[in-house]
Amino acid sequence: MLTLGVNIDHTATIRQARRTVEPDPIAAAVLAELAGADGITVHLREDRRHIQDRDVRLLRQTVRTHLNLEMAPTEEMIAIALDIKPDYVTLVPERREEVTTEGGIDVSGNLDRFSEVVARLQGGGIPVSWFIDAEPNQIQAASKTEARFIELHTGKYADAKSETEREKQLEVLRSGCEMANFWGLRINAGHGLTYWNVYPVACLPGMEELNIGHTIISRAVLVGMERAVREMKLAMKGEL
Numbered sequence: 001m002l003t004l005g006v007n008i009d010h011t012a013t014i015r016q017a018r019r020t021v022e023p024d025p026i027a028a029a030v031l032a033e034l035a036g037a038d039g040i041t042v043h044l045r046e047d048r049r050h051i052q053d054r055d056v057r058l059l060r061q062t063v064r065t066h067l068n069l070e071m072a073p074t075e076e077m078i079a080i081a082l083d084i085k086p087d088y089v090t091l092v093p094e095r096r097e098e099v100t101t102e103g104g105i106d107v108s109g110n111l112d113r114f115s116e117v118v119a120r121l122q123g124g125g126i127p128v129s130w131f132i133d134a135e136p137n138q139i140q141a142a143s144k145t146e147a148r149f150i151e152l153h154t155g156k157y158a159d160a161k162s163e164t165e166r167e168k169q170l171e172v173l174r175s176g177c178e179m180a181n182f183w184g185l186r187i188n189a190g191h192g193l194t195y196w197n198v199y200p201v202a203c204l205p206g207m208e209e210l211n212i213g214h215t216i217i218s219r220a221v222l223v224g225m226e227r228a229v230r231e232m233k234l235a236m237k238g239e240l
């Protein structure tokens, strides 16, 4: 069954805009779960621009579904993950100056180091997912690291300016899924997915979880978190 991981980073973005205590991402996670979220996702960035260490620690105690911690594969983050023990981690590239994660991580160019990172995290009981572009060399490399999951970067599909380009990017994702299925990797996807473009991605073969943030929080600001999450679950089934 396809599941929805709600990325609540941007509730923390609003809080950090004033360096205050509201809105609290912990409350956002509770409401998202009540509305049917299957998982909660947060990205603890090196610069702590939105989610804070305190959020991840509290979410570990309060999340009733599963907690996916997005992080860069740095020593600092590996130590935090091994301490807090999220249900799984998604390893992402990170550049301080970027507005959001801009591309997939280069697993194939860092195979030895990244295999060691996977061994440490999975050895500590935390399944690993690599956030990668749907490129054959990256998918094969992810499999070589023995990570359990990949998360296919859907940014190019989401940003496509024409129907032809969108179809082309969807086919790239479809081939990526077929290859990941062949290599025995479990498949998640995310980035740039919206109420309007999510359904074709939800239908890709072997897709397990979609991690979606910006569009849900944007709608939640206007209509409330519970309605925003319920509507995304409908959109994923093509019923919105």
Ligand code: PXP
Pocket: 007, 009, 043, 070, 090, 092, 100, 101, 131, 151, 189, 190, 191, 192, 193, 211, 212, 213, 214, 215
């Ligand atoms: N997956 C990953 C790995 C991400 O870095 C992000 C953005 O934080 C998302 C999914 C969610 O993307 P969006 O906010 O565009 O839905």
